[in-house]
Amino acid sequence: MPEQPPYLRIADLLRQRIVDGEWSPGERLPSRARLASEYDVGDNVVRRAQEMLISQGLLEGRAGSGTYVAEPRQRVRMVRSLSRERREGSPFRADMAALGKTATWDSRTEAKVPASPEIAARLGLEVGDLCVRTSYEFMADRKPVQLSTSWEPxxxxxxxxxxxxxxxxxxxxxxVERMAEIGVQISHAVEQPEPGGATAEEAQLLGVQRGSFVTRIQRTYYADGRPIETADIVIPAAFSEIVYEVPIEPGS
Incomplete structure (x- = not known):
């Protein structure tokens, strides 16, 4: 029989240490360099082993922080409503506070990014027009619950x-609040949800198995019929339930 690939052997060893209780749920694992030295393998072998365990839901990766033993997670209720966007402060933070959870997020912004054909069409721009692109990783009680990438002209x-x-x-x-500061009054948003499977990168960031069900939401904000911002949102189905709040106009 062919010899087992090194990363599978390391994954089995790490899995057993988790099962044996050496590392508790929520505990950070030693660095890859330390584990590589301990098992006399390369860093890349440890990385592949950890990625495999992340895809199986035993570990979760946290950008800029390290790799942790995954904890049992309850589903988070994600309410989609423009009225909630009109609150002062972050709508996500307010929603998580209503659930008794602490909301945090990491973000990375790139200014003057040329619009791709898809983004240009969504924002009514010419291909190559400059956009501000921001990528987000949203967390509730330090556990990832949502990814988002937004574009603004x-x-x-x-x-x-x-x-x-x-x-x-x-x-x-x-x-909504940011745009109002420069005199742009957002009137409505259009959201298009679709089911899909998590990519390898999304799975690692969300702490789910690769290919796990996610809901992808394409959202665009409008002001006077003009698209102001568009975003791609990714929410893991196993840990989140999506609820839409629909306002009813009096007399309608």
Missing amino acids: YSLTGGTIVVLPEGGPFAGRGV
Whole structure:
């Protein structure tokens, strides 16, 4: 029989140490370098072993922090509603607070990113027009619950105090409140949810198995019929339930 690949052997050893209780749920594992030295293998072997266990739900990776033993997770209720966007502060933080959870997020913003054909079509721009792109990892009680990548036309916010969604005095305030500061009143949002499977990168960030069911939401905000911001949102089905709140106009 062919010899077992090294990363599978290391994955089995790490799995057994978790089962034996050497590392408790929520505990951070030693660094890859330390594990590689302990098992006399390369860092890449440990990385592949950890990625495999992340895909199986035994470990979870946290960007910039390390790899942790996964904890049992309850489903989080994610309410989709424009009225919630009109609150002061972060709608996500308010929603998590209502569930008794602490909301945090990591973000990375790139200014002056050329619009791809798809993003240009969604924002009514020319291909190559500049956008501000921000990638988010949202967490509830330090556990990942949502990913999002948003695009805003640089021609709209460039040179203003809200050009960076997570910078300046309106950092983290949400699209509706930020745009109102520069005189843009968002009237409505359009969301298109679709089921899908988590990619390898999404699985690692969300702490789920590769190919696990996720809900992908394509969201676009409008002001006077003009698209102002568009985003791709990824929510793991196993840990989140999505609820839509639909306002009813009096007399309708």
